[in-house]
Amino acid sequence: MAPSKEPGNLATLRNALSSTKALIRSFQAALQSPTPPPSVIQDPPNPLALLSDASQILKAQTTKLSLLILNKPFTHSAITFILKSLSNNCLPGLISALEICPATKYTRLLHQHIRSTLLKVMRELLSLIASIPSDEHGIETSTGRNTLASTGVLWAECDKMVELASKGLVYLATQRTEDHHGLLKDAIQELEEWDPDEDTDSDTDSLSSNKQKPASTPTADNISSAIEELHISSIANLRKSTLLTLRTVRVIYPALKKRRISTFPNITSASTLESLPTSADIDALDSLVDQAKGFTDAADEIAGALYEGDVEQVERRLRALRESAEGCAIGVKTGWKGEEDEFTAWAEKWTARLEEVGRE
Structure with missing residues (x-):
């Protein structure tokens, strides 16, 4: 059958x-x-x-x-x-x-x-x-x-x-923010290990091996060398400024996770429609997580400009990163119910420090 x-x-x-x-x-x-x-x-x-x-x-x-x-x-x-x-x-x-x-x-x-x-x-x-x-x-x-x-x-x-x-949602937002925090720490470590002098020395040696210095133009060589040294010094200073900015921005991640993300009205499989957060809070959390990602993206872009020796682009992107980070802190300065808390006072001190970093 x-x-x-x-x-x-x-x-x-x-x-x-x-x-x-x-x-x-x-x-x-x-x-x-x-x-x-x-x-x-x-x-x-x-x-x-x-x-x-x-x-x-x-x-x-x-x-x-x-x-x-x-x-x-x-x-x-x-x-x-x-x-x-x-x-x-x-x-x-x-x-x-x-x-x-x-x-x-x-x-x-x-x-x-x-x-x-x-x-x-x-x-x-x-x-x-x-x-x-x-x-x-x-x-x-x-x-x-x-x-x-x-x-x-x-x-x-x-x-x-x-x-x-x-x-729930808080778990996902925390995970995502921790991922971005880790990427920023990786970017900082890579910049800490990078020596702009070594890259420049290598480029200079390569150029020197492919051309002979004309004996009749010592003045031109001296000017070229001085310009090169000035550029190296500028990149080295920008590297220090970049590291200072990124280290300052890095500090905000644990504060955001503890004081804002973990306190967000959570959405789980037990939530009801009546208990959902307001649309304003929904938008604010999305923006917060997007900004946490934006800091890591900006760090990668700044590092790339540094490696290329693009002074103007590095300075412009650093200013934009500091403004974005300051706006992030101000945007969630108060709690989800509009109350002031520990993060409120901390954010004021942190943004003040970020402004100091921009002037250093």
Whole structure:
């Protein structure tokens, strides 16, 4: 009896594979769209709760799917059942979680993070499904390795989404700010280890080896040497000024995390629509995280200009960085309820120090 049903089961599996792949690709296109369609769900549930539930189901289903792919006998009907379950419930649930998590209510940070995570999930799920045999033969060893790799990535991403839903927006904002803080510290360390004299000496030696100094023009050589020495001195001074500015800016990260990000009204899988932060606070947190990233971007640009010896650009970018950092501190000078606190007094002293650095 079983063998006679096998051709039908195989055809059903192939149809399920085709439709599931098409669905995932349509979701990928929607996730990559710059203007996603607005949610039409009435009285939407908590998006993080939906994200967590769908992620746990996805992990369970991909675990079953992986085992069915790798183990014999190869059961077409069981795999077809899982594919239909993914298409009808799990994947639409993940996409709905993003749709009911608009940036205006839940921050651009959270919305974009979920979007990028779902794009990764869709890509890995396609890879996993691609390893499903579409004939009566079992899976090859090489494809088996691909199956395990994709399953491992999917597990990790599902666990991260569940953790995000539990710990919430504050957890994500803290993580992102710590990442930017680390990048700024790396930029400072790289500048500390860079010696502009060594680069200039190397360039000068290279030039000297390719030309002879004319004996009849000592005055021109002296002028050229003096100009070169002046440029070296200017770059060295700018390096010191850059390090002083970056070290001062670096200090604000722990203060922002402790006094502003950790005190933000958190959004978790237990939050209700009534408990969401105000739109002004949502915008302020997005701006804060963007500025934390902006400091690291500015540090990279300043370092690049220093390495190129572009004095004017370094000075201009340093001024812009100090102004941006000062604006950041002033923007969150008071707490989320408008109250003055420890950060208020600290920010005044810090901005004063930043102004002093600009004059040194």
